[in-house]
Amino acid sequence: MSKQERWSKLLELLAVEGKLDVEEAADELAVSPATIRRDLDELAGQQLLVRTRGGAVAQGVSYELPLRYKSARRASEKQRIAQAVADLLGVGDVIGLNGGTTTTEVARALVLRTGGPGAERRQSASGPQYTVVTNALNIAGELAVRPQFKIVVTGGVARPQTFELVGPLTEGVLQQVVLDVAVLGVDGVDPDFGVMTHHEDEASVSRLFAERARKVILATDSTKMGKRAFARICGLDRVDAIVTDSGIAPDVASSLADSGIEVITV
Template sequence: MLAQERHQIILELLNKNGVVRVQDLMATFNVSIETVRRDLDYLENQGFLRKVYGGAVTSGKLSEEPSYSVREIAHLEEKRQIGIKCAELIEDGETLIIDLGTTTLEVAKSLKRKKKLTIITNAVNIAQELVSVKDFRVFLAGGRLRSGDLSCSGFLTQDFLRQFNVDKAIIGVGGITLEDGVSDYHVEEAGARRIMIERSNKVIAVVDYSKFGVKALTKVCDLKDIDVLVTDWNTDENLLKKYRKYIKTIITCDKLE
């Protein structure tokens, strides 16, 4: 296969999934790691992508997040398994803050077998998911409602969140790097996320593999502010060893066979 053909396929995969992995490309093209790296170097130099540890992501600007409709179907099986694993960390009777996001929504779906939870959230879809559970109490933050995500942010949301003390905060991640910690694409939502972290006894971050090595517009927190990180089987173990220097507990969920 010619290099140009590989480049086109790589770009098609990026357009579909938002991320490509070196190991997957080696298997797809039956080529060496050096060949894949040369392909990614070329495409990065042309401005088509940005290399990250173990692969590459789209070269969108730091302030440009993929639309919610794209994110909600991207890496869906990984997010579902992360949601199941994260729910195992929640005890009956606890009070939670649950952040907006496609992965945190999967966590919410997996909480329905728990008992007597109190949930505070700024995401309309998460509130809708949990309000029908008979012995749950659900508090929905007000504020400026953003379409797509159906999430509230701004000073009204932040004032609301400051009224609560919670056992655990479950937060989503726009991007995460060793150098800059957790980041997000939206300034106001990042502000709400910081308050969630401040008001909780334990912070759980749910992160699928595509978020590693990605730096978004606004810093949310340092890695040391995360108590538990839950990720999926696609995340490189050698990379996670580096994150374990800063994060107390990292849990990798298994792929269903």
């Protein structure tokens, strides 16, 4: 196994478990503990994990993990959330999707909704069933080959960690469109500070998605609820619905509902 293969496997394990033990990782990869220690030291040097005595953790730097590694975390919850979000979207809607693991699952859930026998024939006769505006290259790539979707991709500078396009070019496109629904993946939802993400350039793009939409839906797992992140997207008064998993604390759900937000748990 090459170094790059080991690194990929270690980051996949870290994304699933949240922590790594040197001895267990050595057994899993069939290499020596000394090799694992060197690998973890190098990955820590690239800020992809935090070294601990005897291993490593993702805590504190999970947002730095590339999208392909983060997608393994809470995968079943994200798929259920995505299906519930898709059920809220109507045929003919113009839908804004920012980047992230949960919004990627929403795109896939929409594909399943438009599939089935005769789907392509129905589309060719009636036109696309959905228009999706996105700044996420991976979402655009998955949907662009589907005739059921009209895809509008913003311009911008690509962030390699998340595949999201950001910057003035991205914002320029979003200022020229009107959305029925914006579905946003976020990194924090706080009752005082509102909706947040880790990077200010992504926050400004998500803010525009929210401003250009008639309805805003947050698609996020319960670990983000009650948490804060660096950059504010918008206040809770701009949010119409939050779709999350059943792990949300009852008092948090009650507080959000009292604010007039529809809270849907799956």
